[in-house]
Amino acid sequence: MKQQRHHLFTILACALGSVTILIGAWKSVVRHRAAREMAERKEFFARFGLDSDGSREFVALPKALTCNALSARLGEALFIDKRLARSPYRVCGACHRLNEGGIDARALDGRLPRTVYNAIFADVFLHDGSVTGFPALVRHMIESPNHCAGGPLSNVVARLAADEKLCKRFQMAYPDGLTEDNLLDAFSQYQRTLFSSGLPFDHWCNGRTNALDATQIKGFALFRQRKCTDCHYGPALGTLKVADGKKVPGLRGLSQRRAYLPDARIDLRAVLTLMPGGDLESEDRRALTAFLKSL
Numbered sequence: 001m002k003q004q005r006h007h008l009f010t011i012l013a014c015a016l017g018s019v020t021i022l023i024g025a026w027k028s029v030v031r032h033r034a035a036r037e038m039a040e041r042k043e044f045f046a047r048f049g050l051d052s053d054g055s056r057e058f059v060a061l062p063k064a065l066t067c068n069a070l071s072a073r074l075g076e077a078l079f080i081d082k083r084l085a086r087s088p089y090r091v092c093g094a095c096h097r098l099n100e101g102g103i104d105a106r107a108l109d110g111r112l113p114r115t116v117y118n119a120i121f122a123d124v125f126l127h128d129g130s131v132t133g134f135p136a137l138v139r140h141m142i143e144s145p146n147h148c149a150g151g152p153l154s155n156v157v158a159r160l161a162a163d164e165k166l167c168k169r170f171q172m173a174y175p176d177g178l179t180e181d182n183l184l185d186a187f188s189q190y191q192r193t194l195f196s197s198g199l200p201f202d203h204w205c206n207g208r209t210n211a212l213d214a215t216q217i218k219g220f221a222l223f224r225q226r227k228c229t230d231c232h233y234g235p236a237l238g239t240l241k242v243a244d245g246k247k248v249p250g251l252r253g254l255s256q257r258r259a260y261l262p263d264a265r266i267d268l269r270a271v272l273t274l275m276p277g278g279d280l281e282s283e284d285r286r287a288l289t290a291f292l293k294s295l
């Protein structure tokens, strides 16, 4: 009897010991996984030049990333330079209005421009993702008959080369002065200053919890529950992949734009019904729309 009790005690002690060891091991696995996720997230944002301690999935967008200031200013001037375009209505800044969220909602040629804000995060461009790399995108925008229609880039550079002042500015920014590559680089440097920062969601990412109201927070939860983040992820909440032959647009800066999708729709709630996971009860759709308006 005594021996049996002793046995029972040993079995219990062993079981308790194993449970403690198992819990310890499980805790360490969880801790390890969390640390790995943090490190991965940190690395992910660092790829875009963004600083993050990895504890958050979403980060506030910067006002600017480090860039060559002389080149960026050249890019800024070229953005509205008529010599790049067939007509004054076809300079970059005419279709990409910086005070209207980076687009012109009147959709010249029947196609709504994609925003220039946050575009530096993307690898592939255009609605079908057919252009790779930012310099190639700028070349396309300058040469394409649907955009600036300035003719071959070499012609544009030849036209600009007649401007002594501009050539001097290029020489100050680049050892080899005005060339096709340097012109494209000036646009890339300028692009590093074009972010939709300082909006409510940015403040929320920075830890200001009252930057979103209760409806928007519910909308944010729905945004994740309904798996919008399968496609709309990364610093711009999009721009990183092509789904069903269409480039996923970034949603950051959406509140500053007044039209959506290539065919320039103006009803944001109706746009949601077209999205996978966007078929919601009207109350939920209202919350999700309110969240999108915080971006």
Ligand code: HEC
Binding pocket: 079, 084, 089, 090, 091, 092, 093, 094, 095, 096, 108, 111, 112, 113, 114, 115, 116, 119, 122, 124, 125, 126, 127, 128, 137, 138, 141, 142, 146, 147, 148, 187, 247
């Ligand atoms: C005539 C109007 C027009 C002009 C001029 C124009 N664009 Fe665009 N831009 C568009 C349209 C339309 C799109 C979307 C095209 C598409 O997705 O197929 C676009 C897309 C873009 C994008 C976003 C691409 C993406 O996939 O996210 C950037 C960045 C851009 N343009 C920069 C520029 C620059 C720089 C210039 C000047 C060199 C310029 N654009 C001139 C209409 C224009």
Ligand code: HEC
Binding pocket: 127, 223, 226, 227, 228, 229, 230, 231, 232, 243, 246, 247, 248, 249, 250, 251, 254, 259, 260, 261, 262, 271, 272, 275, 276, 277, 278, 288, 292
């Ligand atoms: C399978 C990928 C995918 C998922 C999931 C997805 N989207 Fe999209 N989203 C896209 C693509 C692709 C476009 C652009 C469509 C086009 O160019 O015609 C888009 C466009 C949008 C636009 C228009 C943006 C603009 O500037 O024109 C909004 C708003 C949007 N999505 C919100 C959402 C919301 C909210 C959800 C979740 C309910 C969601 N999306 C789920 C792929 C996705």
